[in-house]
Amino acid sequence: MKKQLIPLGIFAALVAFLAIGLTLDPQKLPSPLIGKPAAEFDLPELYTQEPFSPSQLQGKPWILNIWASWCVSCRQEHKLLVDFSKGNQTIIVGLNYKDTPDEAKAWLKELGNPYTITVEDPQGKAGIDWGVYGVPETFVIDARGIIRHKFTGPLTKKRLREELLPLLAEFEKEAIQDEN
């Protein structure tokens, strides 16, 4: 093959990808982690500094909410989470992402604490394992420890009602099936 044909070849490959890209929607951002086991982490609890890892929750469905006091849309979501936690027993783990303990505590004091457990991740190490794209993000994990759903961006009443609650109801059904 003539070497002068190489640029044309590279260009053809590029065009092929661009053409396929045109048919796809980049706004849809499903996490590749869905259907995979929840990534492990070992992080200190915000108040007690005791280590916590997701394996301690094995057997129970739980929600992982990733938040930070510097994040504007977390504030908007937070009120909703506080209301949700009052009426629902599901475990919510708050992962305080790239934040300082003082600011995190001040925030929870001011806005209320919806979390069963809050862990701190000041360097954002766990965030990488969980493929965090931007704060806030919320993962829903079932009793087997499998990630079932991910919310990118703040939770809204609509998403809560139409996506989160039906999923939690499904978990309950699965729990009954597992017992039988």
Place this chain on the structure above:
Amino acid sequence: MIPEIGHFSLIVALSFAFVLATLPLIGVYKNNPAFIRLAKPAAFGQFAFMAFSFACLIYAFTVNDFSVKYVAANSNTQLPMIFKVSATWGAHEGSLLLWALILALWTLAAGFFSQSLPENLRATLLSILGMVSIGFTFFILLTSNPFERLMEIPQEGRSLNPLLQDIGLAIHPPMLYVGYVGMAVAFAFAVAVLLRGEFKMAWADWARRFTVVAWAFLTLGIALGSWWAYYELGWGGWWFWDPVENASLLPWIIATALIHSLGVTAKRGIFQSWTILLAILAFALSLLGTFLVRSGVLTSVHAFTSDPSRGVFILVFLVIVVGVSLWIYSIKAHEITKQKRFTFISKESFLLLNNVILVAMMATVLLGTIYPLILDALGLAKLSVGAPYFNTVMLPLTIPLAIMMGLGFFSQWIEDKPKRLLEKLWLPLFASLLVAFLVPLLLLPEFSGLAVLGLFMSSWIAFTALFWLLKGNHAKLVKPSMQNLGSSLAHIGFAVTLTGITITSLYSIEKDVRLDLGERYQINEYEFEFKGVSQKEVDNYLASEGLIVVYQNGTELTRLYPEKRMYLSQTMPMTEAGIDAQLSRDLFVALGERLTDTAWAVRLQYKPFVRWIWLGSILMALGGLIAITQRRHAKVKVSQAPKAKSDNSNPAKTSGQGVAQA
């Protein structure tokens, strides 16, 4: 009526583009001088009607003609006049029209400032530019007509995106487009040369001048965009490796390589095929950038309206323009290539190596930009590639680039000796090492290996450029030519930008704090006192204006007024940072959320040397423009490159400048 005239005028411009794209080219092949001579008037007609069409659109904005859909969507009566005018290119349709206008202007310039090219080559080149223009004008008329009317005329327009109501952004797109579209000239030149099957050295010099002007504007355009993002987006970053930013950086990198490659071709009559490939590549990347931005295949912070049908059009256009030119390249490239001897240690080698590094940089950025798209297309994953990737891969490429730059300045054509280079370069080397170690040790808050590295690279480039300017390869001081002055200045500009990047990245301090009325927060020797927030009403927005008094070592230094603006026609609040700028550091204050009646979240930043990033860009652009003022037919001195000269087919035309320069 005026919008219809504008629309019609655009169609007339398209007709001229058709004349330009066909008749002169037919003339070249049928040897018909009358047809060949049509090229210039056709280029002029195309420009005149395109300009008139654009003027009609501006007029529609200034008189608030909301019966025009594009005006209604992007302007309103409360918009200040200057932003009404700049709103003309504030969104998709108008910015494409501006693009087409600038292309017509470049075409005109290429037609009238090309005495050094043979008439046939010029006619072919203009025809190719005409073809590009046909594609763009069709794109506007078929998918993005800015003159489209509305059936129901609204009372009030929707207004321009407030982010764009800013003087920096009013001039950013025209600058960028002049740069982007200017690459079309080098591209048309490359294809014309391929078709002709002959590449004379003097022509390379002509193409270099056009490329340098386009490159200078592109440099300024990118810097303006970066500066705008810094003060307008409120989080104090100056580069985000966002797809749209990358889209402007890609052609810049290749244009930089192209300028140097054209220099070698003009001087030594080699690298022809490589030069031609770079010229095609630079314009291909401009088009690719347009595709990425306008088609919506990638998510970006730049929320342009995107539309898949536009994406299809640009992709087809890209395939035709680049595909055909690369195909011609594959057939004809070997005809124009000349081989001449040069050794590994020579100016040719160093310039070639830097060219390869620049292409590698381009490939790296391109890969990072479209990697999400490739994975998505293969159905593997949806993800984004962020700053950590780009920063990690660009650093190791920048190091050899910087080293070669210094070597390139002082090395001789054809063959050089390491010993001679060392004799010439020990002083800049020593000076650079001194700066690289002493500055972090004595002046910077902490010693960091990366700071040493960054400062070494910048001072190495700056010192070699300066020494070379003052002495060249002579023993005594010499009077520099404009070409050398410009070239040296541009490289020093690059060093200045590199210094800014190094120090800002390593030593910036960023604090998000809660400040109550009268509360103070300290960063280094600066204390920020929060004096509360007041409301004010301006033309077309309401603002919460904070007052922060800054003290330096206890005495008042300045007052900063960061704002949060609520534009009347929009619901999203906008952040307007308060900045105190000095050459050695910026203090940057942005208002966050209101927390209580008196307390606010405030973002405080100390950004050392951040100005240098943009200052360096200005020097680069200025250097480029100074370099091309050098006249070509200057006296020729013969001393160092006799071989190069004897190889020239026409030495009087080609070696316009003194001897010591690249």
